[in-house]
Amino acid sequence: MRLRLLALLSLTxxxxxxxxxxxxxxxxxxxxxxxxxxxxxxxxDDPAEPTAGGTLVAAIGGDPDQLDxxxxxxxxxFTVLENIYDTLVQPASDLTMEPALAESWEVSDDLLTWTFNxxxxxxxxxxxxxxxxxxxxxxxxxAEEGENAFRLDAIEEYVIVDDHTVQFELNRVAPNLLEQIxxxxxxxxxxxxxxxxxxxxxxxxxxxxxxxxxxxPGDSVEIERNPDYWGGEVPLDGIRFQxxxxxxxxxxxxxxxxxxxxxxxPPEQVDGLAGRDDVVLGQVAGNDYWYMALNNDREPxxxxxxxxxxxxxxxxxxITEAAKFDAATPNETAIPETSFWYHDYAPFGHDPxxxxxxxxxxxxxxxxIDLMVSGEFPETVTAAQIIESQLGAVGITVEIRDEDFSTxxxxxxxxxxxxxxxxxxxxxxxxxxxxxQHHSEGAFNFHxxxxxxxxxxxxxxxxxxxxxxxxxxxxxxxxxxxDQASYxxxxxxxxxxxxxxxxxxxxxxxxxxxxxxxxxxDR
Amino acid sequence: xxxxxAKRVAQSLLALLGVSVVVFALIHLVPGDPVRTALGTRFxxxxxxxxxxxxxxxxxxxxxxxxxxxxxxxxxxxxxFRTGQPVTEALMQRLPATALLAVSAVLVGLVIAxxxxxxxAVRQGKVSDYVANAFSQIGVSIPDFWYGILLxxxxxxxxxxxxxFGYTSLLEDPVDGLQRLIMPALTTGVVTGAIxxxxxxxxxxxxxxxxxxxxxxxxxxxxxxxxxxxxxxxAWNPIVTITGLQLGTLLGGIxxxxxxxxxxxxxxxALTAVERxxxxxxxxxxxxxxxxxxxxxxxxxxxxxxLDPRIRSS
Numbered sequence: 001m002r003l004r005l006l007a008l009l010s011l012t013x014x015x016x017x018x019x020x021x022x023x024x025x026x027x028x029x030x031x032x033x034x035x036x037x038x039x040x041x042x043x044x045d046d047p048a049e050p051t052a053g054g055t056l057v058a059a060i061g062g063d064p065d066q067l068d069x070x071x072x073x074x075x076x077x078f079t080v081l082e083n084i085y086d087t088l089v090q091p092a093s094d095l096t097m098e099p100a101l102a103e104s105w106e107v108s109d110d111l112l113t114w115t116f117n118x119x120x121x122x123x124x125x126x127x128x129x130x131x132x133x134x135x136x137x138x139x140x141x142x143a144e145e146g147e148n149a150f151r152l153d154a155i156e157e158y159v160i161v162d163d164h165t166v167q168f169e170l171n172r173v174a175p176n177l178l179e180q181i182x183x184x185x186x187x188x189x190x191x192x193x194x195x196x197x198x199x200x201x202x203x204x205x206x207x208x209x210x211x212x213x214x215x216x217p218g219d220s221v222e223i224e225r226n227p228d229y230w231g232g233e234v235p236l237d238g239i240r241f242q243x244x245x246x247x248x249x250x251x252x253x254x255x256x257x258x259x260x261x262x263x264x265x266p267p268e269q270v271d272g273l274a275g276r277d278d279v280v281l282g283q284v285a286g287n288d289y290w291y292m293a294l295n296n297d298r299e300p301x302x303x304x305x306x307x308x309x310x311x312x313x314x315x316x317x318x319i320t321e322a323a324k325f326d327a328a329t330p331n332e333t334a335i336p337e338t339s340f341w342y343h344d345y346a347p348f349g350h351d352p353x354x355x356x357x358x359x360x361x362x363x364x365x366x367x368x369i370d371l372m373v374s375g376e377f378p379e380t381v382t383a384a385q386i387i388e389s390q391l392g393a394v395g396i397t398v399e400i401r402d403e404d405f406s407t408x409x410x411x412x413x414x415x416x417x418x419x420x421x422x423x424x425x426x427x428x429x430x431x432x433x434x435x436x437q438h439h440s441e442g443a444f445n446f447h448x449x450x451x452x453x454x455x456x457x458x459x460x461x462x463x464x465x466x467x468x469x470x471x472x473x474x475x476x477x478x479x480x481x482x483d484q485a486s487y488x489x490x491x492x493x494x495x496x497x498x499x500x501x502x503x504x505x506x507x508x509x510x511x512x513x514x515x516x517x518x519x520x521x522d523r
Numbered sequence: 524x525x526x527x528x529a530k531r532v533a534q535s536l537l538a539l540l541g542v543s544v545v546v547f548a549l550i551h552l553v554p555g556d557p558v559r560t561a562l563g564t565r566f567x568x569x570x571x572x573x574x575x576x577x578x579x580x581x582x583x584x585x586x587x588x589x590x591x592x593x594x595x596x597x598x599x600x601x602x603x604f605r606t607g608q609p610v611t612e613a614l615m616q617r618l619p620a621t622a623l624l625a626v627s628a629v630l631v632g633l634v635i636a637x638x639x640x641x642x643x644a645v646r647q648g649k650v651s652d653y654v655a656n657a658f659s660q661i662g663v664s665i666p667d668f669w670y671g672i673l674l675x676x677x678x679x680x681x682x683x684x685x686x687x688f689g690y691t692s693l694l695e696d697p698v699d700g701l702q703r704l705i706m707p708a709l710t711t712g713v714v715t716g717a718i719x720x721x722x723x724x725x726x727x728x729x730x731x732x733x734x735x736x737x738x739x740x741x742x743x744x745x746x747x748x749x750x751x752x753x754x755x756x757x758a759w760n761p762i763v764t765i766t767g768l769q770l771g772t773l774l775g776g777i778x779x780x781x782x783x784x785x786x787x788x789x790x791x792x793a794l795t796a797v798e799r800x801x802x803x804x805x806x807x808x809x810x811x812x813x814x815x816x817x818x819x820x821x822x823x824x825x826x827x828x829x830l831d832p833r834i835r836s837s
Contacts, residue, residue: 063795066606073561147562149570201607217608217616218787219690244688244785248672252680253687376798406555406800413559443567 053237054521056503058514059244059259063218068201069188070138070145075425078185079263079514080221080241084125085188085206088116088135089178091511095287095339095428097178101130101189101207111173111465118164122230124191125211132166137192139181148187150436150443151180173463175470179429184513209234209517219243235505235520254279254498260521261499261506263514267327270496279498282508283327286495289334289433290323290379290423291487292371292387297415297448300364307485308348309358310369313394315350319386320491323379328493333478334424334433336492338510341430343475345482355394368397370418376405380421383490387421412446420447423493426512430474431462438477438486449486531824535817542813543595543806547588550805556580557604557800578604591806600810601803603796610807613792618811620690621788624707624780625773629766631712632719639716640723644731645750655720662717671710671783678706688785707784711777715769722765726758733757759830767823774819775812 064077069085072078090100102116122130136158143149154174159167174180181187194205204212209231210223224238242259244250247266253259255278265273265281273281294301294310301307320330329337332346359365371387373380381402388398403411411417427433436442439458440450454477461473481487495512505518558574575581579590591601600610643655679687685702693700730736731754739749778790789808796804 063791065795065799066608068607150567216787217606217613218620218791219785242689242785243787245782245791246785249675249687249783249785252675256679256683256687258679258686258688404555404798406557406560406798407553408555409559409562410555 053235054523055238055240056236056261056516056519056521057240057242057259058261058263058516059242059250059253060263061243061247061250062245063243064215064221064241066201067204067212067215067221069185069190069204069206070142070200071147072186073147075512076243076263080223081185081188081204081206082208082513082515083210083223083239083517084204084208084212085185085190086208087182087185087187087189088118089182091179091183091428091509091513093507093509095510097182100182101135105178111175112170114168114170114177115161116166116168118166119230120164122207123228124207125205125226126191126194128191128193130189130191130207131163132160133163134189134192135166136160137195138189139187141190141195142187151183151187154180173465175463175465175467176429176431179432183428183511184426209515210236210239213238229517231517234517236516239516251498254500257500260503261497263497265327265496265498267323267325267496270325270327273498278501280501280503281496281498282506283494283496284508284510285329285336285338286493287336287339287427287511288423288425289331289336289427289492290383290421290490291334292383292419292421292490293447293449293487294369294419294485295415295417295447296450296486298418300362300367301418303362303364304484305358305362306364306367307488308483309355309362309364309394310391310396311348311485311488312351312358313355313396314348314387314390314488316490317350318390319383322386323382324491324493327496328491330491332489333482334487334489335430335478341433341471341474343478345475345479347482352390352394359394359396365395366397367395368399370399370401372401372403372408372411372417372420374405374408374422375402376408377422379493380423383421415446415448421490428511430470430477431458434458434474434477434481435462438481447486449484451480451484451486454480454486527828528825531821535821538817539810539813543592543810544588546806546809546813547591548584550800550802551584551587553800555800557802560798560800561605591803595810600807603804604801605795605799605804610803613804614789614807614811617787617789617792619692620786621774621777621790623690623693623704624711624777624786624788625770627704627708628711628715628773628777629770631708632715632769633766635712635716636719636723640720641727643720644724644727647728655724659717659720659724662713662720666779667710667714667777668779668783670713671706671780674706674710675783690784690786690788703784707777707780707786710783711773711780715773718769719762719765723758723762726761727754730754730757756830760827763826763830764823767819771812771816771819774815 060076060079062074062076064072064080065074066072067077067081069081086101088100088102089097092098101119101122103119105114105116107114118130118132118135124130139152139155139158143152154170154172154177155168156171157169159169161167168177170177188206190200191205194200194203207230209226209229211226213222213224215221220243221241222238225234225236244253250262251265251269254262270281270283273279294307296302316330316332320328332348333343335341335343359367369391371384373384375381384398384400388400391398412420424437435458436444438445438449438454440455457473457477457480461470461477464470464473482489495508495510497508499506502522504520504522506516558571558578558580561574562571579587582590594601598611602609603613639655639658643652646652675687678685685706689703691700691703736749736753739753775789777788778794780786781788781790789811793805793808795801796808
């Protein structure tokens, strides 16, 4: 009896351990939460494309929590949903926005009324016709459900002009409206009737290249070709998204032919895979960025000199190499080189002597930093270890606090940190990169940064319609952010996926969206 | 006997109630909450309040508990905060895979442990004893996922005999199902076998050294007879107990092995629920695990009573 009592006790202890905030994180779902993988470029209409057929098996690293595009935050869910749903507009491979369900649009002279002309040849997977009513119902639901409501805050009102024309009335000029309403399937257009009926979570119904077949939680999602796809013939018969949480097993499964495509490649494996003939590696520079923020509400991090000293003391080349091997580009600003909005600005370099001088000027010695990271994003833990040693070299002690992400978020919300490291994913427009994070009123300015001049720049840039002037404003903003070390930027990671040689036509999109409507199997 | 059964069932139910209170308190004590986690880095206070109220999290904890208990007694464990799926449905979806793996692993474990433990006890101090001891020492010391990865490298990558991941119901496709079961069952079974071997050995040894066995030997009864009727009969009880415990533990999910082999079991469900602070799912999963434990305990106790009449009377 004693044994069994012991076992019950240990069961309870196990739960306690599992719930312990200091517990290392699970290997599943490494990107859930921060994702918001935006949509892909895809020019589906190629009538000459052969219909090869076949079912592609795609491995994804974790369970989609659910399949409702307006409420999920799981990147794994979006890998599936990008193939079921469409948006009004969508990002092309150069990150400009191109027509999708809206075939054209006009903007009024006062820039406050946008009129979208919808495609007339589109129907949902359940056979109902796609109309303006669906657009309005979808956007109203997105605003209500919250996950992406912030993207729509410039929109005051939706006006249905006729079945295939809808007007957005804005409360302020928003030059980046297209980037906000079409970056990924979180802004998907769903049928008004299904929204009304509340069935979207169980039964996804979109206009995309594939339609939903089944979802077995913990195991797989199956989708099949939409024979009436408005974007042209879809070569594949269907796709089975198989959940494989372990990175190594995922890669082995690709090598053994059990799966045809994998959603990510561990950075340390990228080199080894390049040049192999049994695996095709797809790697493009991505639009995400990883960074560290210091808590401006706490001394001495309210002192710009201390923040700058830390920036000088860090060698981001080493951090990048350690965290991502060759699969990322170090960058002292947020926006990657591949973007139109990139600004070539790197004032820090690696200068420990300068760091020590600044610390001395600020009168700071024996500084200890509580650095919050999460094992759910292993690259933040690796980066933290390098940061610890590099700051140690200038006499700063770093205490790494590795928390599970739920606890991490709670502490971030409460301001319980000296510093944290994380990434922002899926941004396209510079307003996404800067406003919410660095504006003193910004919704995600958790580190308490405040600079009146930057606020003005960001407010002006937000409503500036001339693209070159807008870029100048954002360049100036980027310089202020970097100079004052509001964020200390590390790198832009590459998007790396891999597939079997007989998979044809897959393109890796820089904003991380995964679409298979042009893919065929050559077997 | 009926009185004994009734008493044990009542005890089990009481224990279950206790577990539910402890778990409820524990998971709400942990920092981080489901709504904040769901909102991720895009946090908004107003929206947070709305979503919290929608999930009933703005109620006092005691109210939340009794509300949950009341519905649980009617078989309704609530719906997942994350997926909106009813918790009972989510658990039932995962239970077959977990049960299959747990039972297979215990079978593999017994196939290893019974001969290894008995031989090593009978030949105490001989080479075969050392071999069995070494196996069991190595088996319990090395983490199971490592065996799993080795097996995958050998059978999936190098030999290409077995698929490296996944679960297929044996009812749907027995051949594919078995192929996918072999590696996870071996991985888990080797560890289980290593643990069981030590218990089998020590129980057999203890029985061999007991007075009545020595007496039986002194009486000149044949070795074989003594072993079968006096040693094994007495060694059985602790072996049954520990096997039951192992099965209970495995039914709770074999998280790491489930992750390695992409096995859609309870362990991964519970793990995700912990991370996402998905209280209803976590609560349900733990309750299921506890219930499985208690049921197995009950069965073990009843077996015990059957195997050993002394227990019934005490």
